[in-house]
Amino acid sequence: MTRTPTAAAPLPAHQRKIAEQRCAEASERLTPARLGAYAELLASNRPVSAYELIALLERRQQKKIAPLTVYRHLDFLIRVGLVHRIESTQSYVPCDHPEHSHESQYLLCSSCGHAAEIESGPLGSLLNEIAHQQGFRAESSVVEIQGLCRSCKTD
Amino acid sequence: MTRTPTAAAPLPAHQRKIAEQRCAEASERLTPARLGAYAELLASNRPVSAYELIALLERRQQKKIAPLTVYRHLDFLIRVGLVHRIESTQSYVPCDHPEHSHESQYLLCSSCGHAAEIESGPLGSLLNEIAHQQGFRAESSVVEIQGLCRSCKTD
DNA sequence: TCCCAAAACGTAATAACATAACATTTTAAA
DNA sequence: TTTAAAATGTTATGTTATTACGTTTTGGGA
Numbered sequence: 001m002t003r004t005p006t007a008a009a010p011l012p013a014h015q016r017k018i019a020e021q022r023c024a025e026a027s028e029r030l031t032p033a034r035l036g037a038y039a040e041l042l043a044s045n046r047p048v049s050a051y052e053l054i055a056l057l058e059r060r061q062q063k064k065i066a067p068l069t070v071y072r073h074l075d076f077l078i079r080v081g082l083v084h085r086i087e088s089t090q091s092y093v094p095c096d097h098p099e100h101s102h103e104s105q106y107l108l109c110s111s112c113g114h115a116a117e118i119e120s121g122p123l124g125s126l127l128n129e130i131a132h133q134q135g136f137r138a139e140s141s142v143v144e145i146q147g148l149c150r151s152c153k154t155d
Numbered sequence: 156m157t158r159t160p161t162a163a164a165p166l167p168a169h170q171r172k173i174a175e176q177r178c179a180e181a182s183e184r185l186t187p188a189r190l191g192a193y194a195e196l197l198a199s200n201r202p203v204s205a206y207e208l209i210a211l212l213e214r215r216q217q218k219k220i221a222p223l224t225v226y227r228h229l230d231f232l233i234r235v236g237l238v239h240r241i242e243s244t245q246s247y248v249p250c251d252h253p254e255h256s257h258e259s260q261y262l263l264c265s266s267c268g269h270a271a272e273i274e275s276g277p278l279g280s281l282l283n284e285i286a287h288q289q290g291f292r293a294e295s296s297v298v299e300i301q302g303l304c305r306s307c308k309t310d
Numbered sequence: 311t312c313c314c315a316a317a318a319c320g321t322a323a324t325a326a327c328a329t330a331a332c333a334t335t336t337t338a339a340a
Numbered sequence: 341t342t343t344a345a346a347a348t349g350t351t352a353t354g355t356t357a358t359t360a361c362g363t364t365t366t367g368g369g370a
Contacts, residue, residue, distance in 0.1 A: 069349075087242035136271070147286065206355070224320075
């Protein structure tokens with residue numbers, strides 16, 4: 001029995017539901033192409049560059065995709081809070097906790113490439129406090145810690 | 156009385172001395188070209204992109220400069236701790252406190268473009284603590300807070 | 311002083327990342 | 341069902357950064 005080629009990376013129902021919720025909240029449309037890009041990011045278990053994502057999607061869909069197309073989808077996914085951009089490596093990663101929007105804060109392993117999201121209330125508070133002390137109105141923030149994750153440390 | 160064109164941006168003696176100290180500590184050579192790039196960054200009072208820096212240096216020196224040249228000088232200046240790279244805007248800024256090496260932590264004004272370095276012991280401690288809790292060996296870190304500075308907030 | 315290896319620099323080409331400009335299609339709401 | 345906004349398609353181009361390779365400069369040891 002033959003199977004038609006997979007048209008998109010599998011997207012667990014749970015993740016799909018959250019994606020739909022976030023888009024509804026933001027009054028944004030979750031189109032198949034956007035969902036496809038999100039699913040592909042989820043299928044990679046590490047941050048990927050925009051051009052890597054293009055290659056993955058082209059392989060999956062067996063057709064050419066323009067860079068602009070993927071950049072638009074990434075902009076969208078970031079806008080609704082499903083994806084974060086890793087500034088120090090110019091790559092993109094699905095948010096680990098997309099239920100609610102939040103700042104991009106990561107531990108980045110330089111050996112295995114894994115990006116672990118930081119969940120720290122005190123960190124957010126401290127950043128706000130620092131900005132406030134300087135008379136600065138913070139609108140967004142980025143924290144990226146480079147190093148070796150627990151697994152790679154021992155190698 | 157005519158003057159020869161300025162060959163390099165003026166570099167205050169104080170800054171020059173610190174640059175020499177940092178290079179000595181790092182056993183690195185402070186060449187005229189490296190010093191020229193540093194002086195030009197100091198002369199701009201905001202982060203500049205690598206290609207903006209090329210344009211500034213070309214105008215100053217009245218000659219073509221290859222991108223690689225400037226990237227090498229930037230790598231050097233970052234290596235010895237005189238310059239920081241702003242990851243979220245892909246630009247470069249002289250360190251406000253180059254006396255000692257430290258992580259890159261900035262308040263970035265999206266209106267006037269000013270980059271104000273954050274001096275916060277607690278922030279560094281908290282980042283170390285967070286990494287340590289996760290079994291992560293931190294090697295470097297970046298903090299960038301985007302928003303409006305005190306002056307621009309009121310506009 | 312001269313030799314030599316390492317560091318710095320020069321040149322050209324190209325890779326990698328991102329957006330502009332403009333036409334067409336899809337969608338959801340009036 | 342019309343229609344205006346959103347999304348997408350296509351092409352070109354702008355911006356950022358590196359690779360490959362050859363030459364020059366530098367500083368320390370024979």
